[in-house]
Amino acid sequence: METKPSEMTTLTAVLEGLRQQHHDNEFTIKGDGFTTTNGKIYKPEELTIIRTYRFEGASDPGDSSIVYLIEANDGTMGYTMDAYGAYSTQDAKNYDDLIKKIPVQEREEQAIFSH
Numbered sequence: 709m710e711t712k713p714s715e716m717t718t719l720t721a722v723l724e725g726l727r728q729q730h731h732d733n734e735f736t737i738k739g740d741g742f743t744t745t746n747g748k749i750y751k752p753e754e755l756t757i758i759r760t761y762r763f764e765g766a767s768d769p770g771d772s773s774i775v776y777l778i779e780a781n782d783g784t785m786g787y788t789m790d791a792y793g794a795y796s797t798q799d800a801k802n803y804d805d806l807i808k809k810i811p812v813q814e815r816e817e818q819a820i821f822s823h
Contacts, residue, residue, distance in 0.1 A: 719763050724773055725821045726787060731784030735778050739801055742778075742785055752809035754781045759815055776807065777820060785820075799809075 714741040735742040741749045759777040775789040790803060 719761075719773060719792050721777065722761055722777075723787070726777070726785075729785075729821060731818075731820075732783035733784060735786050735788040737806065740806070742788065742806065742814075744784060746784060748780075748782075750780050750784075752778075753811070755779070755810045756781075757810050757812045757814075759814075759817070759820060760787075799813070 723732065733744040733746070735744050735750070735755075738749050741751045742755065743749045756779050757776045758779050761775045761777075763773050763775070773789055773791050775787055777784045777785070777787050788807075
């Protein structure tokens with residue numbers, strides 16, 4: 709797939725885009741769900757992955773990461789991210805299991821990052 713100049717191509721660009729839209733909530737694992745700064749715990753079925761970004765480290769495999777943009781059923785938007793494979797910073801088994809349970813409805817960047 710050809711990358712358009714307007715597409716987010718760096719982790720920094722994605723996180724800055726979310727910050728500008730006031731959607732820079734980080735979803736982190738808590739028990740059998742995810743939580744963010746609002747303190748609410750969301751079950752995977754209460755969340756939707758709306759965009760996925762994969763970033764490959766040019767020279768260091770430790771720089772490879774994946775970012776999932778997530779929207780909760782109450783309208784809260786944010787992200788969760790992890791490094792690939794052995795470089796994972798999350799509880800890999802639990803994280804992978806929970807991510808796989810979240811439904812995916814990919815959206816265009818313009819719909820997510822429009823002002």
